[in-house]
Amino acid sequence: MIPLAIPNMSGNEAKYLNECIEMNFVSSVGPFVDRLEEMVAEATGAEASVVTSSGTDGLHVALLALGVQPGDLVIVPSYTFIASANAVRHCGADPWLIDVDAYSWTLDPDLLEQMLASETVKRDGHLYHFESNQKVSAIVVVYTLGLPADMDRIVEIAKAYDLPVIADAAAALGATYKNRQLAEHGADVAVFSFNGNKTVTAGGGGSVIARDPDVLAKIKHITTTARVSDAYDHDVVGFNYRMTNLQAAVGCAQMELLDDFVAAKRRIAQRYNAALSGIEGVSAFPEPTWAQSACWFSGVLLSISMKNVSEYISALRACEIGARPFWKPMHLQRPYKNMFSSTMTVTDDIWSRILTLPCSTNLTDEEQEFVISSFMNLTKA
Numbered sequence: 027m028i029p030l031a032i033p034n035m036s037g038n039e040a041k042y043l044n045e046c047i048e049m050n051f052v053s054s055v056g057p058f059v060d061r062l063e064e065m066v067a068e069a070t071g072a073e074a075s076v077v078t079s080s081g082t083d084g085l086h087v088a089l090l091a092l093g094v095q096p097g098d099l100v101i102v103p104s105y106t107f108i109a110s111a112n113a114v115r116h117c118g119a120d121p122w123l124i125d126v127d128a129y130s131w132t133l134d135p136d137l138l139e140q141m142l143a144s145e146t147v148k149r150d151g152h153l154y155h156f157e158s159n160q161k162v163s164a165i166v167v168v169y170t171l172g173l174p175a176d177m178d179r180i181v182e183i184a185k186a187y188d189l190p191v192i193a194d195a196a197a198a199l200g201a202t203y204k205n206r207q208l209a210e211h212g213a214d215v216a217v218f219s220f221n222g223n224k225t226v227t228a229g230g231g232g233s234v235i236a237r238d239p240d241v242l243a244k245i246k247h248i249t250t251t252a253r254v255s256d257a258y259d260h261d262v263v264g265f266n267y268r269m270t271n272l273q274a275a276v277g278c279a280q281m282e283l284l285d286d287f288v289a290a291k292r293r294i295a296q297r298y299n300a301a302l303s304g305i306e307g308v309s310a311f312p313e314p315t316w317a318q319s320a321c322w323f324s325g326v327l328l329s330i331s332m333k334n335v336s337e338y339i340s341a342l343r344a345c346e347i348g349a350r351p352f353w354k355p356m357h358l359q360r361p362y363k364n365m366f367s368s369t370m371t372v373t374d375d376i377w378s379r380i381l382t383l384p385c386s387t388n389l390t391d392e393e394q395e396f397v398i399s400s401f402m403n404l405t406k407a
């Protein structure tokens with residue numbers, strides 16, 4: 027079976043794990059935790075980073091640190107993985123779902139501007155949603171498939187409404203926007219995931235960078251049970267959201283390979299695009315000029331319905347090729363179908379036509395050739 031996307035443990039993972047066991051640092055304090063925080067900071071151009079138990083937890087504490095409160099509304103693109111919306115709900119707030127644009131599959135800035143202008147009102151120094159009277163307190167931008175959104179435009183709009191921006195860059199380590207590293211994209215906070223299906227993994231985990239060192243310090247504090255001293259003294263209700271040294275050991279070994287892995291992901295994406303996007307009814311994933319995607323997942327957009335995507339998936343599986351659909355949007359998910367939302371023209375159009383294809387960083391050329399020829403045969407059948 028050629029798997030869809032599996033971890034590539036070809037570096038120092040086992041060596042570093044052994045070191046953890048030998049030095050008996052296996053929990054949330056240890057040299058690999060510190061080292062991974064430094065490595066993420068270096069890879070993103072940030073001053074510092076904080077590692078967390080998951081990307082979802084990173085998003086949760088980022089929202090809290092930026093002031094999101096129960097009852098608030100937080101803007102989230104409908105086309106995302108459910109963790110982006112769940113993190114908002116974990117704060118007791120509601121996602122306000124907005125469509126993505128067709129050019130990038132990331133938050134549509136025109137629609138964002140339009141929704142803010144027509145559906146909110148400024149009062150007492152805060153922004154309120156006209157219909158529900160809920161305070162609008164942040165914008166979450168998702169880097170779909172590892173592709174940065176048009177951040178200059180989004181940040182400009184956010185500034186006009188005095189809203190903080192959180193980049194859910196879960197799968198975007200290695201991506202650039204207008205040749206700028208992730209820390210310079212303009213988001214107040216950016217969050218990454220080290221989940222097993224990400225380009226670099228720690229088995230599980232996340233990391234956070236922030237423009238304001240005070241915000242990052244707050245994030246570290248609340249992920250560490252808000253402890254103020256060794257005498258079991260805690261100043262607010264915090265969380266046990268730290269990454270363990272064992273996870274961080276794997277994460278460090280993987281980060282050493284980040285550049286190679288991202289290069290491999292990009293090569294795989296380019297090969298699929300070159301071979302498949304010329305076929306009638308088949309197009310490539312978006313490649314806007316403003317960014318260089320980390321190409322987390324590769325695949326194609328089919329000009330046909332979900333039923334046919336399922337047929338493709340079954341037929342590819344019969345050839346021992348792992349293929350899958352991609353995210354089901356938030357406005358169609360049971361927990362979020364009654365949220366305030368914009369029109370969903372693009373999300374409704376694309377989501378059921380996306381087919382992801384094998385793109386592990388250790389996929390061989392021969393394996394990819396086999397995937398390409400098998401897919402081509404299906405389009406002829």
Ligand SMILES: Cc1ncc(COP(=O)(O)O)c(C=O)c1O
Pocket residue numbers: 080081082083106107109110168194196197218219220221230231232
């Ligand atoms: C866009 C997006 N946001 C958030 C997450 C959540 O990250 P984690 O699985 O580390 O909690 C993921 C991936 O899992 C994701 O793809």
